[in-house]
Amino acid sequence: xxxxxxxxxxxxxxxxxxxxxxxxxxxxxxxxxxxxxxxxxxxxxxxxxxxxxxxxxxxxxxxxxxxxxxxxxxxxxxxxxxxxxxxxxxxxxxxxxxxxxxxxxxxxxxxxx
Amino acid sequence: xxxxxxxxxxxxxxxxxxxxxxxxxxxxxxxxxxxxxxxxxxxxxxxxxxxxxxxxxxxxxxxxxxxxxxxxxxxxxxxxxxxxxxxxxxxxxxxxxxxxxxxxxxxxxxxxx
Numbered sequence: 001x002x003x004x005x006x007x008x009x010x011x012x013x014x015x016x017x018x019x020x021x022x023x024x025x026x027x028x029x030x031x032x033x034x035x036x037x038x039x040x041x042x043x044x045x046x047x048x049x050x051x052x053x054x055x056x057x058x059x060x061x062x063x064x065x066x067x068x069x070x071x072x073x074x075x076x077x078x079x080x081x082x083x084x085x086x087x088x089x090x091x092x093x094x095x096x097x098x099x100x101x102x103x104x105x106x107x108x109x110x111x112x113x
Numbered sequence: 114x115x116x117x118x119x120x121x122x123x124x125x126x127x128x129x130x131x132x133x134x135x136x137x138x139x140x141x142x143x144x145x146x147x148x149x150x151x152x153x154x155x156x157x158x159x160x161x162x163x164x165x166x167x168x169x170x171x172x173x174x175x176x177x178x179x180x181x182x183x184x185x186x187x188x189x190x191x192x193x194x195x196x197x198x199x200x201x202x203x204x205x206x207x208x209x210x211x212x213x214x215x216x217x218x219x220x221x222x223x224x225x226x
Contacts, residue, residue: 042219043220102158103156
């Protein structure tokens with residue numbers, strides 16, 4: 001079955017710097033890759049997603065890149081702000097089960113003022 | 114605006130008790146999911162449902178069962194609670210016809226003593 005790895009598990013950056021979180025997946029048939037942000041004590045919420053027919057997608061300070069050949073995708077946050085501090089989860093769709101995802105273990109991002 | 118609610122935010126039960134966790138969504142989504150969230154392990158899928166009265170096992174179904182008698186409601190049942198089921202439980206819903214985005218409930222922190 002699908003397996004998703006995520007690195008690093010924790011990440012600290014200075015406010016204004018960039019942050020990069022990387023994920024790898026095992027199932028070459030996966031075609032949808034969402035990123036969820038979970039602030040402390042709150043529910044996970046989708047922040048950006050990418051489908052397998054696109055190599056890069058950007059939304060303001062957030063971008064996601066996908067390398068299908070290498071089976072890895074990354075989240076890039078530029079000009080980080082304190083409100084970006086949260087746990088970020090990547091996920092990959094399970095090809096045989098439509099909208100089911102396998103989530104990575106998460107990255108705790110701390111943006112230091 | 115999608116709303117997913119869960120019956121309790123915090124729950125304390127004794128070993129051996131039968132536990133019911135309920136999830137309700139108000140957006141007529143056909144897909145509903147139950148996840149378990151533990152530190153360092155991300156979100157692990159317990160069960161999911163694509164339609165009323167339909168259920169499929171996820172990655173960690175042992176010790177759990179589910180019920181979906183109505184489209185908006187998806188219940189998770191712990192037949193005989195054990196201490197290793199102490200965790201955060203998250204419900205989610207999605208619609209195949211709209212997007213792959215999963216909308217999460219606020220979570221139930223279950224402690225089994």
